Amino acid sequence: MCGIVGCVGLPQSRRFVIAGLQTLDYRGYDSAGVAFGNGDIKIFKEAGSVDFLDSTIPPSVEGRVAIGHTRWATHGKPNKNNSHPHLSSGKQFAIVHNGVIDNYLELRSRLLEDGVSFSTDTDTEVIVNLIEFHFRKTGDVLKAIASTMREIEGSYAVGLIHLGEDRIYVMKNASPLLMGVGKDFHLLASDASPMIEYTNLFVELDDKEYGYIEKEGYRVFDFDGNPVEKQRVTKEAELLRHTLNGYDHYMMKEIEEIEPVIRRMTNYYCLDEGFSFDPELISKLRESDHIIFLGCGTSYHASLVGGRYFEEMGIPTASYIASEWAFHPMFPGKKPFVILISQSGETADLIHCLKEVKERGFETLIITNTKGSTLERACTYSLLLHAGVEVSVASTKAYVAQVVALLFLVAAVFDLEYVKKDLDKACRVIAHIHKRYKDNVKEIAEAIKNEGDIFYLGRGYDYYMSLEASLKLKEISYIHSEAIAGGELKHGPIALIEEGTPVVVFVTDKLTAASMRGNIKEVESRGAKVYVISTSELSKNGDAIVVEDYPSYLSSIIISSIAFYLAYYVACLKGYNVDKPRNLAKSVTVE
Numbered sequence: 032m033c034g035i036v037g038c039v040g041l042p043q044s045r046r047f048v049i050a051g052l053q054t055l056d057y058r059g060y061d062s063a064g065v066a067f068g069n070g071d072i073k074i075f076k077e078a079g080s081v082d083f084l085d086s087t088i089p090p091s092v093e094g095r096v097a098i099g100h101t102r103w104a105t106h107g108k109p110n111k112n113n114s115h116p117h118l119s120s121g122k123q124f125a126i127v128h129n130g131v132i133d134n135y136l137e138l139r140s141r142l143l144e145d146g147v148s149f150s151t152d153t154d155t156e157v158i159v160n161l162i163e164f165h166f167r168k169t170g171d172v173l174k175a176i177a178s179t180m181r182e183i184e185g186s187y188a189v190g191l192i193h194l195g196e197d198r199i200y201v202m203k204n205a206s207p208l209l210m211g212v213g214k215d216f217h218l219l220a221s222d223a224s225p226m227i228e229y230t231n232l233f234v235e236l237d238d239k240e241y242g243y244i245e246k247e248g249y250r251v252f253d254f255d256g257n258p259v260e261k262q263r264v265t266k267e268a269e270l271l272r273h274t275l276n277g278y279d280h281y282m283m284k285e286i287e288e289i290e291p292v293i294r295r296m297t298n299y300y301c302l303d304e305g306f307s308f309d310p311e312l313i314s315k316l317r318e319s320d321h322i323i324f325l326g327c328g329t330s331y332h333a334s335l336v337g338g339r340y341f342e343e344m345g346i347p348t349a350s351y352i353a354s355e356w357a358f359h360p361m362f363p364g365k366k367p368f369v370i371l372i373s374q375s376g377e378t379a380d381l382i383h384c385l386k387e388v389k390e391r392g393f394e395t396l397i398i399t400n401t402k403g404s405t406l407e408r409a410c411t412y413s414l415l416l417h418a419g420v421e422v423s424v425a426s427t428k429a430y431v432a433q434v435v436a437l438l439f440l441v442a443a444v445f446d447l448e449y450v451k452k453d454l455d456k457a458c459r460v461i462a463h464i465h466k467r468y469k470d471n472v473k474e475i476a477e478a479i480k481n482e483g484d485i486f487y488l489g490r491g492y493d494y495y496m497s498l499e500a501s502l503k504l505k506e507i508s509y510i511h512s513e514a515i516a517g518g519e520l521k522h523g524p525i526a527l528i529e530e531g532t533p534v535v536v537f538v539t540d541k542l543t544a545a546s547m548r549g550n551i552k553e554v555e556s557r558g559a560k561v562y563v564i565s566t567s568e569l570s571k572n573g574d575a576i577v578v579e580d581y582p583s584y585l586s587s588i589i590i591s592s593i594a595f596y597l598a599y600y601v602a603c604l605k606g607y608n609v610d611k612p613r614n615l616a617k618s619v620t621v622e
């Protein structure tokens with residue numbers, strides 16, 4: 032789970048690779064490195080951030096070719112030695128790699144027997160040494176790459192420099208890799224965002240393809256060595272730019288983009304009459320007797336809301352955590368339809384699930400924010416969120432966009448025209464929350480910031496909101512938090528409530544409000560400090576935040592701004608890096 036970049040022919044190669052790695056550090060940020068080639072190969076790498084790496088590189092360094100890497104450690108500690116790029120033992124090749132080589136131990140032992148030496152704990156060093164091993168026999172880099180690809184098992188997006196050549200060789204399987212096409216220069220990166228300032232023309236590599244970029248052009252070959260004519264695609268610059276626009280953190284900027292994102296999605300998906308989805312997809316959904324949702328983390332939480340939307344219209348659904356389902360696939364019903372949800376479109380657990388679904392011949396829809404991602408290309412249908420790039424590791428606007436996408440989908444399947452008007456109302460309520468409620472949320476954040484355990488309570492839609500609110504708080508503030516379905520309290524968790532335990536409660540659903548008020552009494556009488564977030568008609572004196580009324584099925588779309596602000600402010604008050612919480616990465620490409 033790492034990010035890679037590369038360029039050939041750019042006069043300011045250093046600027047490109049450093050800025051590119053900064054853009055990609057959502058994919059991992061525990062160490063970084065670059066290699067410059069000017070006939071020779073010079074490597075700079077450090078544990079820590081890309082900024083720190085940059086400060087260690089002498090200002091005059093440039094390369095006719097350059098590759099870079101930002102790392103989320105899988106094999107080997109995140110130290111300088113294990114950072115990429117890695118040199119082959121004969122120092123002929125330098126490599127950057129995103130992915131995991133499953134059979135690296137076996138290959139490493141074989142290479143050791145052949146006299147190859149290793150200096151890191153990484154699986155990547157096996158790839159570069161295997162390429163060098165084959166190159167020694169044939170003297171042809173492309174042949175050496177093809178032979179290597181036949182031996183390695185696992186995922187890889189690779190950029191490779193060969194001593195003395197002004198080319199970057201590439202190879203790809205199950206990790207994303209794009210080439211950027213320019214006049215007198217060519218680029219590569221894990222996604223388009225580092226390249227968008229230079230070009231809007233891209234070539235997306237498919238699995239098991241390899242090739243190279245050089246100043247004037249590029250070549251791509253399939254697994255059997257046949258040349259492949261790749262189609263060029265263009266990408267919209269506006270949706271790919273990473274800029275803070277005056278905000279202190281991407282997370283805050285992205286929370287405040289929620290309302291414009293919903294409006295943009297409405298423009299994409301709503302027609303004057305009906306919705307603009309692929310009619311074939313809508314018929315498949317209408318024909319299906321069961322919808323299976325698969326997602327991880329926040330995306331799984333979005334699937335719970337989507338599942339409820341479909342169930343309320345009469346289609347049974349089942350939402351599964353992808354990493355669980357992958358090892359125990361279930362296909363309820365006679366005609367199930369599978370919907371995968373992933374903002375990145377690269378999550379390894381979901382890729383595993385997709386393999387299981389495909390083996391059984393079922394069709395799939397991916398709901399994703401990332402056009403051209405592995406899942407977007409591999410699923411039968413895709414529904415794009417158009418939320419713009421989400422930089423902060425904690426997902427905010429993409430979560431809301433996922434729920435909105437699911438809502439539009441249900442509306443299209445069941446001709447629910449009223450949804451458009453309701454969402455317009457939701458946008459107004461969200462705008463109001465963004466304008467007026469930050470101070471109220473900050474007060475709660477102040478009160479809970481030093482707590483060790485926090486509980487979130489809700490029922491129905493409010494329970495789904497609790498799950499997401501709790502995940503967001505724990506991942507960026509490192510406070511242990513737990514979401515509890517209101518009715519489950521008395522079946523165990525209430526034992527944890529004692530004098531002063533903070534409990535955040537969502538009361539936005541008419542159906543369950545009375546029961547929730549009962550639960551509030553239960554925890555209060557055991558000493559809990561309760562913060563209630565309610566809607567006007569369900570509010571009571573003493574509620575911490577009261578939001579104007581809206582149809583309760585929109586709760587996850589509207590109330591999430593409050594939940595996200597709360598996590599944000601607690602993390603800020605604790606002095607943590609909000610956008611890059613420890614141990615996490617934006618794109619989780621390992622199982």
Ligand code: F6R
Binds near residue numbers: 330377426617619
């Ligand atoms: C939490 C968060 C994660 C992701 C999860 C799945 O804020 O972002 O829980 O939702 O890693 O990622 P995607 O949606 O890219 O499949």
